[in-house]
Amino acid sequence: DQQVKQNSPSLSVQEGRISILNCDYTNSMFDYFLWYKKYPAEGPTFLISISSIKDKNEDGRFTVFLNKSAKHLSLHIVPSQPGDSAVYFCAASAYNNNDMRFGAGTRLTVKP
């Protein structure tokens, strides 16, 4: 039962351009969403989050957008840098049930 879906296994962009990673969810109880970045041989590291009371959260080059009606969120990275190359996981949790459910991940490659 995949409650969080990342339908694009991979994405390749040119350095300096925008990277857009997408995520869909099915559980309407989810109200807190997170993005994690994972390098090989390391655990995932937290990147940015958004609660359902907002539709946008920005942190430097990273912006997360939430469309509750469509049960869709996206992560924008502008401008993309080669060091951003990693696997990005979308995660979601529900209030008072804090176990996060993850998507399958999207491998982002930023080419110099």
Added chain:
Amino acid sequence: EAGVTQSPTHLIKTRGQQATLRCSPISGHTSVYWYQQALGLGLQFLLWYDEGEERNRGNFPPRFSGRQFPNYSSELNVNALELEDSALYLCASSLYRDRPYTEAFFGQGTRLTVV
């Protein structure tokens, strides 16, 4: 401040054996989560412990079990190992008490190989 630590880093077991994986959360964190990342797959939720109690478990058979100790560290036990249990097992911790909206911090994982 020390992050989430997991031991061992690598573990090789034969089919049918038992494996025990350990996790020490960040100091002050009360919640520990276990995830399995099999090759080519995302993070599959295994177990969530908070304040010593199992709060939720994912869609895994009962041979996957664990516990959380009074110091909030945790063990994941996998009995009757099968070849498909070979995966990276990740532990994460978060400060859950009074703060349900919080990110979790991950350890580097234990690579379990079943031969």
